[in-house]
Ligand code: TXA
């Protein structure tokens with residue numbers, strides 16, 4: 001199959017809507033990462049998404065909606081603080097898990113009796129959902145296991161020949177996937193950190209952070225969010241996250257432990273003898289650039305990547321969560 005890339009605009013979303021109505025799938029831009037979209041109410045469309053990504057069937061998809069009222073169409077009930085959170089954070093990087101009703105196929109929810117919802121913050125993508133008239137199921141548009149795509153060409157590199165269309169909306173402004181929350185008796189639990197931070201949610205309700213956000217999930221612990229148990233965001237190179245007290249310690253470690261195929265993701269350039277890729281400034285920029293620098297390291301032939309551990313505060317928590325997975329939990333504490 002030939003994969004077409006079209007800039008997203010009023011014409012291309014009409015074309016995309018026709019494809020999606022026929023049961024086809026297409027990659028779409030959002031403010032977080034590119035998604036691989038299909039009709040979330042159609043088991044057949046959803047199966048195409050899983051096949052193209054090579055995604056395990058028990059890893060559920062997010063339904064992307066353009067109108068908060070749609071929550072009532074596809075759930076048994078809308079949990080208490082959900083509407084308040086939707087009003088404050090939608091459209092935006094917040095995904096909320098709710099009990100699903102019979103209109104949502106088990107293929108979409110990975111066999112669970114809950115389903116996740118998000119309203120993406122991209123005006124054309126929202127219009128596209130309206131044109132379709134059904135929610136778009138969309139996981140990140142990468143091959144399962146690789147870093148999520150933040151540019152149309154990342155999607156093309158992973159899925160060329162496997163999907164008919166990529167709508168190009170430029171670089172994703174936030175760059176990491178949405179915050180995923182489940183509702184608890186007391187408030188909410190963060191299953192995956194993202195652009196809507198624990199600090200931001202705390203202004204509206206009680207917030208817990210699932211242990212799996214910063215730690216691995218042992219065999220004994222069942223993942224609340226199935227996606228958390230899989231190897232994730234990994235470039236081909238082996239990533240090591242370095243926890244250290246200051247830059248001097250970091251530089252000293254690198255200069256003792258590098259070889260010709262080692263790349264360091266850092267903005268400390270002069271003192272480091274290994275090859276570097278510029279990275280590491282504000283948490284916003286780190287979030288926006290992380291997946292793209294991981295892909296770049298692969299393109300440059302990196303075998304080993306060293307990167308300093310980010311602080312686990314605010315958006316830094318999301319960056320930490322993706323990095324520790326990219327590193328397959330290999331953390332070196334100095
Ligand atoms: O920003 C995003 O969320 C992007 C864009 C495209 O919207 N999408 C995305 O989808 O990251 P995906 O499929 O790559 O990640 C969805 C995560 C997975 O970890 C999945 O296990 C979890 O959400 N999830 C989805 N439905 C769930 C449910 N019913 N219960 C628990 N976890 C759920």
Ligand code: MG
Pocket residue numbers: 139140148
């Ligand atoms: Mg993903």
